[in-house]
Amino acid sequence: xxxxxxxxxxxxxxxxxxxxxxxxxxxxxxxxxxxxxxxxxxxxxxxxxxxxxxxxxxxxxxxxxxxxxxxxxxxxxxxxxxxxxxxxxxxxxxxxxxxxxxxxxxxxxxxxxxxx
Numbered sequence: 001x002x003x004x005x006x007x008x009x010x011x012x013x014x015x016x017x018x019x020x021x022x023x024x025x026x027x028x029x030x031x032x033x034x035x036x037x038x039x040x041x042x043x044x045x046x047x048x049x050x051x052x053x054x055x056x057x058x059x060x061x062x063x064x065x066x067x068x069x070x071x072x073x074x075x076x077x078x079x080x081x082x083x084x085x086x087x088x089x090x091x092x093x094x095x096x097x098x099x100x101x102x103x104x105x106x107x108x109x110x111x112x113x114x115x116x
Contacts, residue, residue, distance in 0.1 A: 007033070007034065007035040008031055008033065008034050008039070008063065009032075009033045009065075010031075010032060010033065010065065010066060010067050010069070010072070011030065011031055011063045011064060011065050011066060011072070012028070012029075012030045012063075012064045012066055012072045012075050012076055012079075013028070013029060013030070013031065013061060013062060013063045013064070014027070014028045014061070014062040014064075014079070014085075015027040015028075015040075015049055015059060015060070015061060015085075015087070016059070016060040016061075016062065017049070017052045017053035017054075017058050017059060017060075018053070018058045018059075018060055019058070023060060024052070024086075025079075025083050025085045026048070026049055026052050026053070026085050026086050026087045027045055027048070027049060027085050027086075027087040027088055028076050028079045028080055028083075028085050028088060029076060029088075030066070030069075030072035030073060030075075030076050032069065040061070045087045045088075048086070048087035049087055052086060052087065
């Protein structure tokens with residue numbers, strides 16, 4: 001996990017677990033700035049990540065640099081609402097955002113054009 005390493009500056013990030021050739025989204029969050037080498041291993045949800053991944057080698061990180069804090073926060077909320085990553089805690093906007101199983105990420109179909 002040291003290769004994940006900070007520093008990170010103003011990013012949204014997603015933690016995936018890999019099972020064979022399938023990546024499952026298990027956690028999403030955002031960060032203003034960190035240089036702590038143990039940023040991920042000290043995360044409150046690290047044990048949850050490991051319980052779904054089985055071992056550290058099955059954990060993957062995706063980082064999306066975003067300068068505006070409000071945009072990062074909105075993106076994270078949208079991802080949580082849409083995909084319900086298993087290791088994200090219940091948030092203020094919902095009674096329960098966790099699910100009992102993690103689902104593979106599949107491309108969304110294009111929306112149908114509205115007809116009058």
